[in-house]
Amino acid sequence: MNKRALISVSNKENIVPFAKGLTDLGYEVISTGGTLQLLQEAGVDAINVDQITGFPEILDGRVKTLHPNVHGGLLAKRDNRAHENQLKENKIDPIDLVIVNLYPFKETLAKTGVSDEEIVENIDIGGPTMLRAAAKNFQHVTVIVDPTDYDDVLQALQEDRLSLAKRHQLAAKVFRHTAHYDAMIARYFTEQTEEAYPETYTVTYEKVQTLRYGENPHQDAAFYKEAQATPLSLASANQLHGKELSYNNIQDANAALEIVAEYDAPAVVAVKHMNPCGIGLADQISTAFERAYAADPVSIFGGIIACNREVDKQTAEQLSELFLEIVMAPSFTEDALHTLTQKKNIRLLTVSMSKDGKIHNQLKSVKGGALVQNSDQGNVTAEQLTCPTKRQPTEQERADLLFAWKAVKHVKSNAIVLAKDKQTIGIGAGQMNRVGAAAIAIEQAASKANGAVLASDAFFPMPDTVEAAAKAGITAIIQPGGSKRDQDSIEACNAHDIAMVFTNMRHFKH
Incomplete structure (x- = not known):
């Protein structure tokens, strides 16, 4: 009996020469829909899948390969006598090679003005089912999901050296591919139903490049991107x-x-x-x-x-x-x-500076798990600031305070930023206490600190940072407020004629 190959591809790149190569090796080619039409027009001797299922394609193509004559042929173990007998009893012939790639769900999502109906119709059902069946039975079936594998597989078949290890590798790629595909669909439905933190959190990324090394030369690393990058x-x-x-x-x-x-x-x-x-x-x-x-x-x-x-x-x-x-x-x-x-x-x-306006999740790995939060999009306007001190900030100070507040948001905690005239002049980052961060920023600013403003990513638990700022000549401070000892800092500001405003929002960055 001739070996059989089932071909059903959305991405038709290089499929014709590959199919011709298979028929030259004596494979019977089974195909569906647009793929079948393309192969036949190119002179490939291919038959419609309904000739082996005995059942027509129905429901606008939603059902065409979901049939025992397909999946029995894919899942049967060739070294299992009971499986062989059941195939004969049910007049099912084995399928030895599966070449399938899926409806373009990712590309459909990216289209401008696409409807939910079109997105849903580009969720492939039969394709992933065939791929998973063939990959599960990789010991007996070769499965290809990536067109870049056509040449290697065809050459290996021509030279009769397609190994079990290669079939195993191809099967692993299939399961990665279907997991990636399903993860994109899961994300789409989760966003549609507005479930922020569902019972399972599935993410998927596409490889951009293998890096020379990681954070240090002894660490391996790679760079991946989201399927729909912003x-x-x-x-x-x-x-x-x-x-x-x-x-x-x-x-x-x-x-x-x-x-x-x-x-x-x-x-x-x-x-x-x-x-x-x-x-x-x-x-x-x-x-x-x-x-x-x-x-x-x-x-x-x-x-x-x-x-x-x-x-x-x-x-x-x-x-x-x-x-x-x-x-x-x-x-x-x-x-x-x-x-x-x-x-x-x-x-x-x-890099495009266009903002998509979406709140994106941040994912941070911890040993044995992950932390997920939405990105820090929080900010304040001049009108949202409250001023508990006797002196109000001047218009120039207010502009510098808001500038510094945007900057301190991106400095590792504990964080202090000094600014003057639309310029940072001192930054204290990642210190174990706030006054230590202030000391670093003030030392860096030196004489420029006189008349500058100070931003703190979190509240002052005691007035020591205000005292340090006053000695340096700082004239205005922006901080979240909310400490039980806020009054101590307020009184220190009043004593030194410093204007202080509260944002009622903190910006820890760990």
Whole structure:
């Protein structure tokens, strides 16, 4: 009896030469719908699946391969006498090779203006069922879900060396593929039903690249992206120049993008070790860079730069004077690219600054599990601030306070940010106590602290941070408020003529 191959593919890339190669090897080809039509028009001797099921395709194609004559042929163990006898009794012939890829659910989701009905109709039922059946029986059946495997499998069949290990590998790819497919469907339905934290949490990612190493050279790593990546994300970036990104590059670049997205005015953010070392706002991107650089000209060395406006020639010339790992922007002028590509080791990336307005979940692994939360989109406007001190902030102080508040949100806790004139001038990150973070920020700012504002990511449990700020010449403070000892800090501010505002929102970042 000739071997049989069942072919039913949505992605028809290279399927015709593969099918011809199979018929040349004596395979009987069974197919369905559009795939069958394509193969027959190309001269491939293929038969319709209804010739082996004895049952027509029904329900607009929803049912065509869900039949014992298909699944019996896929699931029967060829070395099991009882299975062989049952196939003969029921006049079922084995199927030796399955080539299936699925309805384009992911592509349908991405279409503009797509209806729920169209999305649901692109949920494949028969395809995953055949794939899973064939993969389960990989000891006897070869299953292919990825067109890139056609050539290798065909050559192995031609040379009679298709091993059990290869069939096992192909089966593993099938189960990864169907799990990925089902995870996308599960996410779609979960979002439709607005279940924030369901009883099981399934995520799926697509591999972008294997990285040279992880956080340290002795660690392996890879970069994966969401199936539907958001525009303002590193997963959607386009690299124009430079060597591939490292694990730490990706972490830092992601942090830089999250920060620069906070600001509507032209902004430049410099990041080191996932903390901002300088943030500058201005009317022009070149001036914004000057302010970000001046905020900390030491730490920016070897850092990551994110700009929320096109990089022009003037800005590029400023950037080219520094050693930088990455520069990201929505675009670069031709002159800017010419200037920056002279530097061999710099990586240049374009990233859309369009925000999709969605609240995205953050996933953090812990040993044996994961923590899931929605991303910190919280912010406040000037009207939402409350002022418990005798002195109100001036209009300039209020603008700097809101600027600093957006910055401190992205600094590792405990966090303090000093700012003046749309520029960070001192950042204290990741300290075990708040006054320690303030001391680092004040020391960095030095004389610039006089007349500056201070932002704290969480409330003051005691007035020591206010006292330190007063000694440095800080004139206004923004903090969440809510401590049992708020009054102590309020009185300290009043004693030093410092204006303090409460946000009633904290920004811990662990």
